[in-house]
Amino acid sequence: MDDRVVDQEQFALVTIQGICFRDQYYSCREALRERWYEKAMIRGWMITISKYNVHEDKLILRPNQNKPDIICSRIHDVEINTKNRDAYFTQMQQLKRMPRRKRQRKDRNKL
Numbered sequence: 001m002d003d004r005v006v007d008q009e010q011f012a013l014v015t016i017q018g019i020c021f022r023d024q025y026y027s028c029r030e031a032l033r034e035r036w037y038e039k040a041m042i043r044g045w046m047i048t049i050s051k052y053n054v055h056e057d058k059l060i061l062r063p064n065q066n067k068p069d070i071i072c073s074r075i076h077d078v079e080i081n082t083k084n085r086d087a088y089f090t091q092m093q094q095l096k097r098m099p100r101r102k103r104q105r106k107d108r109n110k111l
Contacts, residue, residue, distance in 0.1 A: 011046040012059065014039075016089060018075050019059065021049065026059045026072035038093045 010021075014036050018025035031037065050062040050069050057074035 010049045012049055012061065013044055013046055015044045016040045016086070019047065019061070019072055021052070021059055024057075025075040026057075027075050028061075028070050028072040030063075030070050031072070035093070035096075037089060 012019045012021035012026070014020075014031070015025075016037050018027050018037070019031065020026075048062045050060045052059045059072040059074070061070040061072060063070060
């Protein structure tokens with residue numbers, strides 16, 4: 001296993017497509033739960049990397065000193081055009097904002 005510890009402070013960029021580091025994209029539960037990608041639509045930001053694992057496609061982030069490290073997994077490349085991807089993310093964010101009952105009712109109406 002090639003578990004490389006970052007000697008110098010390195011950063012990843014949070015974007016609408018994911019967490020970008022060395023031309024690869026990563027994601028994690030915290031980013032989805034805290035709507036990082038939605039916030040990145042307005043303005044992306046840098047986040048500190050504590051270490052990364054090349055063979056397992058893992059990236060470990062250090063959001064700040066008061067929070068534990070976050071383990072992210074690499075998002076494997078999928079051919080999808082930008083327009084469809086952006087529409088997908090927008091729809092997902094709209095669904096997340098809806099109350100649960102309203103979402104269920106809307107899904108039943110489609111059937």
